[in-house]
Amino acid sequence: MELRQLEYFVAVVEEANFTRAAERLHVAQPGVSAQIKRLEHELGQELLDRSGRSVRPTEVGAAVLPYARAALSAVSGVRLAVEELTGLVRGHVAIGTVTSHNVDLPTLLAEFHEDHPAVEITLTTDSSDGLVDALRGGRLDAAIIAYGTTPPPGLELHVVTQDTIVAAVSRDHELAKRSTIPLDALRDRVLIALPRGAGIRSLLDEACATAGFTPHIAFEAGTPAVLAELAARGLGIAIVPSGVVRRREDLCALTITRPALRGALAFAWRAEGPVSPAARALIGRARQLIGRA
Known part of the structure; x- marks a missing residue:
């Protein structure tokens, strides 16, 4: 499991669309889809319901979402702590x-x-x-x-x-x-x-x-x-x-x-x-x- 995969998953959920998520992340849309599929394969569960006009988290995806956000927030906090101590902007x-x-x-x-x-x-x-x-x-x-x-x-x-x-x-x-x-x-x-x-x-x-x-x-x-x-x-x-x-x-x-x-x-x-x-x-x-x- 990679942080990048969690970042892509959270972005797709928030945008309810793979294309908009890719634009937000400044990456190609196929790359977003591929990384999320790898994450789903590793977890053995589908995280996203792709059947409708908009993408929604499945029941498992909804349960995973807060933990994914917490992981990304923790990584951001690590970077902030280092920058605060070193005075780097x-x-x-x-x-x-x-x-x-x-x-x-x-x-x-x-x-x-x-x-x-x-x-x-x-x-x-x-x-x-x-x-x-x-x-x-x-x-x-x-x-x-x-x-x-x-x-x-x-x-x-x-x-x-x-x-x-x-x-x-x-x-x-x-x-x-x-x-x-x-x-x-x-x-x-x-x-x-x-x-x-x-x-x-x-x-x-x-x-x-x-x-x-x-x-x-x-x-x-x-x-x-x-x-x-x-x-x-x-x-x-x-x-x-x-x-x-x-x-x-x-x-x-x-x-x-x-x-x-x-x-x-x-x-x-x-x-x-x-x-x-x-x-x-x-x-x-x-x-x-x-x-x-």
Whole structure:
């Protein structure tokens, strides 16, 4: 039995797919399948149910899973102990980010690389929901995320900005002369919003569900700037942070009331579990950079 086999097994269970697990591990998919088959042959039991569209652990696989995770965690702990005692900062750091934010990420990564050239950095983009899941699952060391009124549990957060969420309309829109709008008044309006999984979109969907309606989202785009541009062209009402509208003269911002909506952008990392010296150094550098901003 090899640690690599346990690592592959855990990755396939967490991704529920051999191809995604291989991409996560940066190896060829046939290699993942072959190593897991060898592990199953050695144990004399099938660990994975491959019959459905997604891969699931068998009863034996589910029993093995916590022990496999514990073994991998123990090995990680050995490496961390050595690095702590020797003062070495090396290895790999995985950082994720939403597509739209005001963090000077290039400066952060450049300064970190200058201080720790032996550390390999991987940068990925995803929705806030996807980033939170990756942080909790240990696939990311840190991430820039957006969220609504309730911070996601299980994470440490260093807040970058907090902003009011507004309804943005073009200057010639029938609502342009108003300064506020109740959430319920958006019930039958054509809205422009971020896709599902984005922090602001989750905040909007939850607020509308509480108010008893489903918002009519006619257009979706991955960044608030694109939402604002669509609203300026008269295609609907964009749900965006107020800061996006302040930078434009062709839009009017209506503060959403009853309830008011506020969002936050934060640098996040897992609250529990081992943190490598490299990840700890990156988190420290990020907090310094955010403090300077």
